[in-house]
Structures are given as structure tokens and as C-alpha cells.
Amino acid sequence: MTFDEKLKARAGQEGNPIPEGFDSRMDALLDTLPAEVQPAKKRRAPRLAVCIGIAAAMVVGAAAAAPAILKIAQGAVNYFQSDQESVYAPLQTEYERFNAAVGMHQTVDGVTLSIDNIAVDDSYMSIFFTVSSETPLEQVGTESEPESWRAEWTAPVFRAIVNGMELDTIGKIDNEAYFVDDCTLKGIHRLASKEILPDQFDLLLCTDGTSRLTEGDVRFEMSIDKSTVDCLTVEPALDFTVDYTGTYEDGRAYSVHRTPRVERISISPLSSTLILSEQMASGDVFPFDAFVLRDDKGNYLTSFVSGTSTSGYDRSFHVIEFLGADEGTKSVTLIPFKSSFSVHTVTGPLDALPLTDGCENGLTLERLEVGDDKAVATFSPRGALWDASTAGSFSLTDKGGNYLPFNKFAYFDSHVDRETGKIIATLYYPDAAAEDVAKIAGVQFSQPNDDMVLLEDQAVTIDLQ
Secondary structure (H helix, E strand, O other): OOHHHHHHHHHHHOOOOOOOOHHHHHHHHHOOOOOOOOOOEOOOOOOOOOOOOOOOOOOOOOOOOOOOEEEOEOOOOOOOOOOOOOOOHHHHHHHHHOEEEEEEEEEEOOEEEEEEEEEEOOOEEEEEEEEEEOOOOOOOOOOOOOHHHHHHHHOOOEEEEEOOEEOOOOOOOEEEEEEEEOOEEEEEEEEEOOOOOOOEEEEEEEEOOOOOOOOOOOEEEEEEEOOOOOOEEEOOOEEOOEEEEEEOOOOOEEEEEEOEEEEEEEEOOOOEEEEEEEEOOOOOOOOOOOEEEEEOOOOEEOEEEEEEEOOOOOEEEEEEEEOOOOOOOOEEEEEEEEOOOOEEEEEEEHHHOOEOOOOOOEEEEEEEEEOOOEEEEEEEEEOOOOOHHHOOOEEEEOOOOOEOHHHHHOEEEEEEOOOOOOEEEEEEOOOOOHHHHOOOOEEEEEEEOOOOEEOHHHOEEEEOO
């Protein structure tokens, strides 16, 4: 899950406004669950990043001396540690092939923020950093919440000024971090860029800091040369139409007419993304996002939403990150679909894995590791699956298939393995009694209903070669 998702989850618990349409979609999902099932708590954050939505002019003064050019080249990235889990660990080799060693640091109020490495391609700027102090860092969150979440909430949020202009990051905040010890935190912050960065550019990194950095004016000035990163990128500016009708479960008819545009598709060793834009019509809140991707060999590509920005006046943007393509991929086909987005429950004993049902497009629970305070599930997708980052929700049962009470107070998290495309989902239950944990004998997970209709006649193919 992303920093954005945890902000939304915590904001929902703290009484902030919920986006229009959210309630009805959530009700549709909850109606499909057994009556006693309660959704596990997802990430929540106690603060909103102040860099979101700020429309402020920033004047960057000329430096007395131009900073040295940092070239993207091969070099070690000490963020990756063998004893620390990371969503980006499968990309360690690629990150160490294409990064610039920075080695800049500033200290404010006894807290030192160091920029260790930067990796850049046509889709993302990835900033590897360290926060350290002689005294324990003030952590954001509570002791009952997973340590990895508290590390991400405690980590700084970065903004980037490129050649004097603030980088448009398509509303994406993507933080991952861990505590080395009480006084040291390491992290990676990824910024999704709406525009392709030039091969060479001046960069000013700013941060709104952490609990003890917010009073300081923390800025890092440098120049980056990313010309060595091989990116397969096309910008087709391809307009197309999604047009269909349907009927809600209560019998009401509806119609969809949307006019998205394929702005860019990019494949690099570090990431693969597709960027769509759309001029929003009256009544539309978010860009149309019901798509699946297929390569030129007929394989469906695991994809997940990586960022969305909306505008009532200009074009809104939507970023899809996907796996399974490389420099040999000849084309990618973007296929719209219609679906109820409803789910059903698959239930079975732990000794019956792998566990699935007959759905054409869905999940198979391959493995489940149950511990004293958490359970980790591995799902493999099959067929055309929409937004893999939202899949994999599960809960634990007793030998009779009954929902165990501690699920109600559990925390849920998931991510997509960027090497295998599998979904890794974790259920945390730190306050569960030992006798209740001992009753765990089964599992139930949410499976998409098999009602996805691919609109092949409205699909568009983007040639890459």
C-alpha cells in the first residue's frame, strides 16, 4: 500500500470528508461479506503532508557556484539490508546499476537528514535518504501499529524543483522506510513525474521534514545526468472513447461516456508506467480507470494504480504501473472493461492450500504463513485482474470456518512483488490472545466476481518498437 492510501485510511477514521461515491462502492463490497465479517483496519496516518495541493510560487535563486553534475551510474545503495523487508528489494540490482551517489546532509534541531542516492528514469525520481539523531527519533503513530507504518509516517516528504519549476508529481506520495535503531531511519521516497525529465537537469530537493525538521529550511541543490538510463518511452497522445451502458443490481440503468488519452508509456529497468489524461465532464470526479493491460504475446500484465490527479478545469491524470514488460515488448494494449466490482468469499482450511475457485479472472492463495502476531499470505493472479494493489484481502477462521473475533481489530497491508507479480498481503493482530491465535485453522479471502466484460472493440494498442 502507498503513503496516499494510508493517509486516506487514517483521514477516514479522523472524520475527514470521504470522496463522493466511496460509500456506495464500499457498501457494495461489504454486502458480499459474511454478516460477522468486519474489514480489517488499513494504514492510517495522523498527519496530512502539507505539500499536497499547495499552489505556491517558489523562486529559486542562482547559486554562487554551480553544483557538480551527479551522473547516474553503477554504485551501491545501502538502503537495502538483508534483514529488512522492502517492496523494492527485487529491484536492488537495477537500482544499483542506475543511481547517483549524493552524500549531502543538513542538520536541524539535532536531527540530520542525508540524501544518500538518487535514481531517475522517465517515470520516477527515487530518493534514498537517512534521518539520524543523537537522541531517539520521535515516532509518528502508536505502539500497537506496525513498526514499518510508523517508520513511513515518521519519514520526510520531499518536493522537487527541476530547472526552477516544481515537479508535477501527479498527486503521488510513495514512502517506504524502516528504523535501523531508535535514533536512525532509512527510507526511499518515489516521485511519479507527469513530464519526462531531460537527460540533464538542475534539481532542488525540499522537504517539509519530520517532527523535528519542520522548523528548518532543509534544501539540497544538485545537478543530475540521467542519460545512461535506457528507457523505452513513447508519447502517442492517442485519444480514444469508452462508451457503454449497464444496469445496477437494483435495476437502474446507467451509461458511461469517457474520452481518455494515452499520454505516455515508458519501460525501463526501474519501472514501467502508462499515463492517461482526461478532460473531466460535469459530474465526473475521477479519471476513468477500469482498464487491464495485455502485451503483444497475449499475456495480461499485472498492473496497479500508481497515482491520480484531478482538475475541474485542466486535464486530470492517471498513472498505471505495470509488470511483465521489457525492452523486447513490441506493444501494449489497453482494454477498458465494465464490472460490478463486487466480490465473494472463498473459504478453506489451511491444509487445503493452494486455495481458489473457478473464476476466470481472480486470485489463488498459494501460501499462508501464520505467526503469533501476524499472518502473511501470497496470492498469484490469473487472467485479467484490475488494480492488483487492491486485491488480497483476507481473514482467519477456526476449524469450523468461523470468523475469529481478533480479525475485527487487525491491521491489513498488501503490496505487489515487483519480481514475480504476486500479491503479498499481511494481517497484523498484535493484541490477539494466545488462545485465539491457537484456534487458527482456516482462511477466507475476497475474490472478484466473475462478471468482468472486456470491451475489446474499444481497446487501443500502443506500439513500442
